[in-house]
Amino acid sequence: MESIWSWIFYLAFLLFIITATYASIKGAPWFPTNKKNVKRFLELAEIKEEEKLYDLGCGDGRIIFASAKKGAFVEGIEVSLFMYLLTSFKKLFQKEKKNIKVSYKDMWEKNIKDADVVYFFLMPAIYSRLKEKLEKELKEGTKVIAYVWPIKGWEPVKISKKEGEPNIYLYKR
Numbered sequence: 001m002e003s004i005w006s007w008i009f010y011l012a013f014l015l016f017i018i019t020a021t022y023a024s025i026k027g028a029p030w031f032p033t034n035k036k037n038v039k040r041f042l043e044l045a046e047i048k049e050e051e052k053l054y055d056l057g058c059g060d061g062r063i064i065f066a067s068a069k070k071g072a073f074v075e076g077i078e079v080s081l082f083m084y085l086l087t088s089f090k091k092l093f094q095k096e097k098k099n100i101k102v103s104y105k106d107m108w109e110k111n112i113k114d115a116d117v118v119y120f121f122l123m124p125a126i127y128s129r130l131k132e133k134l135e136k137e138l139k140e141g142t143k144v145i146a147y148v149w150p151i152k153g154w155e156p157v158k159i160s161k162k163e164g165e166p167n168i169y170l171y172k173r
């Protein structure tokens with residue numbers, strides 16, 4: 001019995017490593033937004049009921065679950081199979097699960113034109129491609145929130161600053 005659990009553990013670990021490596025190439029490895037900063041994100045985003053929010057690379061789902069609690073329709077796009085399965089499982093226990101969608105997808109292949117709010121915590125190395133995607137797809141007035149790194153060439157409408165914590169940038173298309 002013990003050896004079955006060891007195998008399950010090793011396989012899960014292997015899946016995590018392989019899919020995390022793949023995600024790193026596609027946009028960023030998994031590293032969560034600090035829980036304290038999820039609160040700062042919510043203050044900055046001022047999410048309204050029924051707004052459509054995307055987290056591009058939703059990781060363990062903390063941003064989408066917190067946003068769903070504010071009444072938003074949320075969709076987490078996730079390219080890592082491990083994180084997708086984990087977040088889909090966590091979704092089962094969310095009170096607002098009807099308003100939560102978790103998609104196993106590469107964000108580069110997902111059109112997000114219906115977004116009211118877009119959040120991401122991704123590597124700045126992909127920002128120029130991401131900026132192009134956002135400029136092409138987003139409607140006027142969409143809130144774009146970038147964690148840690150600003151978007152070069154865009155003027156933030158607000159920056160959330162806290163000592164010892166990364167900045168969070170709010171933009172409006």
Ligand SMILES: C[S@@+](CC[C@H](N)C(=O)[O-])C[C@H]1O[C@@H](n2cnc3c(N)ncnc32)[C@H](O)[C@@H]1O
Nearest residue numbers: 023026027028031032033057059079080106107
């Ligand atoms: C730094 S983590 C941030 C997770 C989550 N957004 C948060 O703030 O806690 C980046 C996430 O993006 C995912 N990711 C990276 N490239 C992606 C892509 N091209 N499409 C979808 N997800 C991607 C990774 O698997 C990882 O879970």
